[in-house]
Amino acid sequence: MNVVFLGPPGSGKGTMAERVSKRCGLAHISTGDMLRAEIKQGTELGKLAKSYIDQGALVPDGVIIDMMKERFQMDDAKGGVLLDGFPRTVAQAEALDAIIAIDACVNLACDAEVIVDRIISRRVCGKCGAVFSAKHYHADCCDKCGGELVVRPDDNETTVRERFRVYEEQTSPLIDYYEKKGVVQCVDATMPIEEEAELICSLLNQK
Ligand code: AMP
DSSP: OOEEEEOOTTSSHHHHHHHHHHHHTOEEEEHHHHHHHHHHHTOHHHHHHHHHHTTTOOOOHHHHHHHHHHHTTSGGGGGOEEEESOOOSHHHHHHHHTTOOOOEEEEEEOOHHHHHHHHHTEEEETTTOOEEETTTOOOSBOTTTOOBEEOOTTOSHHHHHHHHHHIIIIITHHHHHHHTTTOEEEEETTSOHHHHHHHHHHHHHTO
16 A cells, blocks of 8 residues: 655644554655655765755755655565655656556645744754654653754744745645545544554555
8 A cells, every 4th residue: 555644744644654654554655754864874865954944945846756666675665655845846746656656645624823833842862753742742852762852943933934835835735735535534643643643554555
């Protein structure tokens, strides 16, 4: 089964994708994580991506599509994938259709103010990438690996509002795109995390 997660920045896509992919035995593929790994390694792709990410803009379609074509060649992608952060434009969705068939699109719905508040409180482990909310987690190091918790450079309010605008303009048309294929499941992204993961898994199991 191949699944796309859609949702504005801060809808909890990454957290939910990690949980659901483990439970459903799907490979979790996050383009944001892939790009951040390139930035950390200082590659040419990383340098290019950083110039867009820091402004809250999307990395150009051609760059992302090439990166994903390569990713889909890897063995773990053959047994079903959960795509987190890809596709983000109609051009990316069309390119994806030429590579694999999408069985389900989970739309994590969430309103703008909840999002801005969530993102501004987000802390990420600089070592293992685990995500925490400063509202509920008060330590300054990761409880999984002891790494230092940092604020993602693109998690400031100005960039967050720009990312939300870009989402509305370029990514939200994908809801319609997948609606036409009859594969969309809408989920309230403000539910408690465990309940939400449970609900998504049961919706996917009916597929
Ligand atoms: P995320 O971790 O999914 O919020 O992604 C962080 C940033 O990486 C986004 O704001 C974009 O700048 C970039 N990015 C991630 N995925 C894509 C994509 N599919 N297309 C274009 N840019 C992307």
